[in-house]
Amino acid sequence: MRYETVIGLEVHVELATESKIFCSCSAKFGAGPNEHVCPACCGMPGMLPVVNKRVVDLGMTAGMMLNCHINRTTTFDKKSYYYPDLPCAYQTTQWFAPVAVNGCVEIETSKGKKKVRIKQIHMEEDAGKLVHDIMPDTTHVDFNRTSVPLIEIVSQPDLSGAEEVIAYLERLHALLRFAKVSDCRWEQGSMRCDVNLSVRPEGSSELGVRTEMKNMNSLTAIARAIEYETARHIDALENGTEVLVQETRRWDDVKGKSYAMRNKETAGDYRYFPDPNVMPVVIDDAWYAAIEASLPELPEEKRARYISELGLSEYDAAQLTQSRALCDCFEDAVSVCGKAKDAANWINSEVMNILNARKMNFDMLHIDGKSLGALILLVADGKVGRANGKKVLAAMFDDTTIDPAVYAEENGLIVSHDTGMIDAVIKEAISSDPKAVADYKSGKEKAIMALFGKCMKQLKGNCDPQVLHTMLIDAIKATE
Amino acid sequence: MNHETLRRLTLLNQLSLTDAQKEDIIAFFARQEQGLAALNVVDTESVERMVHVMPILTVVREDVAAQPFTREALQSGAPDAGEGYWRVPRVVE
Ligand SMILES: [Zn+2]
Numbered sequence: 001m002r003y004e005t006v007i008g009l010e011v012h013v014e015l016a017t018e019s020k021i022f023c024s025c026s027a028k029f030g031a032g033p034n035e036h037v038c039p040a041c042c043g044m045p046g047m048l049p050v051v052n053k054r055v056v057d058l059g060m061t062a063g064m065m066l067n068c069h070i071n072r073t074t075t076f077d078k079k080s081y082y083y084p085d086l087p088c089a090y091q092t093t094q095w096f097a098p099v100a101v102n103g104c105v106e107i108e109t110s111k112g113k114k115k116v117r118i119k120q121i122h123m124e125e126d127a128g129k130l131v132h133d134i135m136p137d138t139t140h141v142d143f144n145r146t147s148v149p150l151i152e153i154v155s156q157p158d159l160s161g162a163e164e165v166i167a168y169l170e171r172l173h174a175l176l177r178f179a180k181v182s183d184c185r186w187e188q189g190s191m192r193c194d195v196n197l198s199v200r201p202e203g204s205s206e207l208g209v210r211t212e213m214k215n216m217n218s219l220t221a222i223a224r225a226i227e228y229e230t231a232r233h234i235d236a237l238e239n240g241t242e243v244l245v246q247e248t249r250r251w252d253d254v255k256g257k258s259y260a261m262r263n264k265e266t267a268g269d270y271r272y273f274p275d276p277n278v279m280p281v282v283i284d285d286a287w288y289a290a291i292e293a294s295l296p297e298l299p300e301e302k303r304a305r306y307i308s309e310l311g312l313s314e315y316d317a318a319q320l321t322q323s324r325a326l327c328d329c330f331e332d333a334v335s336v337c338g339k340a341k342d343a344a345n346w347i348n349s350e351v352m353n354i355l356n357a358r359k360m361n362f363d364m365l366h367i368d369g370k371s372l373g374a375l376i377l378l379v380a381d382g383k384v385g386r387a388n389g390k391k392v393l394a395a396m397f398d399d400t401t402i403d404p405a406v407y408a409e410e411n412g413l414i415v416s417h418d419t420g421m422i423d424a425v426i427k428e429a430i431s432s433d434p435k436a437v438a439d440y441k442s443g444k445e446k447a448i449m450a451l452f453g454k455c456m457k458q459l460k461g462n463c464d465p466q467v468l469h470t471m472l473i474d475a476i477k478a479t480e
Numbered sequence: 481m482n483h484e485t486l487r488r489l490t491l492l493n494q495l496s497l498t499d500a501q502k503e504d505i506i507a508f509f510a511r512q513e514q515g516l517a518a519l520n521v522v523d524t525e526s527v528e529r530m531v532h533v534m535p536i537l538t539v540v541r542e543d544v545a546a547q548p549f550t551r552e553a554l555q556s557g558a559p560d561a562g563e564g565y566w567r568v569p570r571v572v573e
Contacts, residue, residue: 017543018543018544018545019543019544019545019546024541024544024545024546024547024548025545025546025547026545026547027545028545032564033563033564033565034551034554034555034564034565034566035547035551035564036547037549037551037554038547038548038549038554039549039554042554042566044554050539050540050541051539051540051541052540052541052542052543053540053541053542053543054542054543055543056540075531080492080493082492082493082494083571084568084571096529096531130571131565132570134563134565135567136570137569137570138560138567138568138569138570139567139568139569139570139571140562140563140565140566140567141565141566141567141568142564142565143566269488269492271492274531274532276532278539279532279534279536279537279538279539280531280532280537280538281537281538281540282537282538
């Protein structure tokens with residue numbers, strides 16, 4: 001018998017906010033234990049939550065990016081959950097009226113294009129961190145992450161295997177980063193995913209027994225876990241190796257196996273009820289319109305526009321649209337220098353080289369695109385040589401406030417138009433290398449490169465290559 | 481509400497109840513259910529779900545971070561704390 005896999009995903013994404021969802025504590029990653037806590041987020045009695053408006057902005061943004069209907073009245077609910085990483089013994093989340101519902105995302109795989117339906121997106125607070133290995137018999141609790149804002153994106157069970165799941169997650173990743181909803185760092189846990197999987201005979205309309213793997217945080221692990229679970233389910237159905245039960249399983253990526261954790265709580269066990277302390281949020285027309293107007297162009301729209309309007313090659317456009325940070329830098333640079341091809345070239349070669357050398361990813365690009373535009377103009381106008389332009393760029397990575405023109409001036413990187421000085425350098429080069437001169441005259445045109453290089457080095461790169469080249473040829477011709 | 485439901489709820493909430501308390505609770509819910517049954521005959525088809533009793537909507541704040549409380553002050557009333565953490569009896573699945 002042939003089987004098909006049915007997969008639905010719950011993707012948790014930490015939102016790019018300064019503060020937590022219901023209190024003013026910092027939401028930044030990486031502080032010492034309990035440095036970002038207050039009476040509200042560590043569950044002291046009597047403290048009242050107040051919603052962070054930015055969380056609603058970003059929840060709506062995500063909803064619109066994923067073609068959802070936005071609930072214009074959205075409410076928060078309590079989800080009972082008794083565990084020390086949640087000090088209130090409940091999580092404040094959305095159950096009855098989540099911010100966004102009924103969306104869809106288009107993905108593309110080797111089998112073609114497909115629409116994946118989004119059931120809902122809800123806003124909620126993250127849980128704290130428990131540390132078990134400091135002392136025996138004692139658990140240490142860190143509430144820094146408690147109440148850090150999240151959205152959970154719940155898909156319908158429309159995915160049929162690892163390839164589609166990866167395509168879907170990559171699409172979410174790109175859309176959410178383009179819209180600056182989240183930095184979506186798998187490795188820091190700011191994007192993580194629960195995989196709900198079942199297997200049924202091909203063509204059947206009934207769903208099989210479903211298992212859930214929680215808190216997956218790498219694409220390769222997700223792909224491996226799906227292959228493993230699918231095989232385990234089919235083996236159980238075909239050969240009766242085990243009886244499948246609805247349960248939560250933990251994926252061990254080192255061993256390449258999944259393990260049963262606990263019986264999945266049913267919705268009733270969470271005893272959701274409206275949170276009387278958080279007032280309903282009503283999204284009026286002005287608010288809705290403001291978020292709609294702030295939505296970015298989609299990556300593929302940018303790519304098409306870069307090619308058709310700005311004349312970039314397919315390759316350059318595809319490189320730039322890998323990341324919102326690269327696009328922003330490019331567009332800012334073009335707004336100053338007006339030279340799209342030059343700007344693309346600088347970013348896709350020189351900027352990429354520096355990012356690679358410093359082991360930075362695209363999203364860590366922090367230089368000011370407008371300054372890059374100014375630098376491109378300096379080089380295009382022949383005021384700074386290309387090689388020295390790279391030095392200015394490296395300095396801009398170290399200090400983002402640098403003005404390229406001022407920096408080039410102060411560090412002797414401006415092209416000299418003092419032809420007297422260039423003449424002197426050429427004369428010296430010619431007299432020191434008569435062989436190259438003779439070779440050039442006998443028709444070996446490449447021989448001039450040695451002389452050219454010598455002069456450029458002597459001039460510290462501060463010379464228009466075209467001018468130097470012409471003057472050098474004239475000087476050689478003038479020798480007898 | 482029956483004994484099985486009550487057993488599950490006390491387990492989920494980590495409560496321990498005496499037999500007398502259990503009987504009281506079950507009797508209490510039985511009375512509530514009668515009241516609810518009386519309400520259920522009313523047609524509420526066109527009535528909107530009430531989320532809050534107060535007519536206050538959209539209480540939001542700007543996204544500005546602040547840290548007005550110290551960890552030491554917050555942990556001063558804790559039964560056990562150390563190395564910057566709250567300490568609780570070990571919980572591992
Ligand atoms: Zn707080």
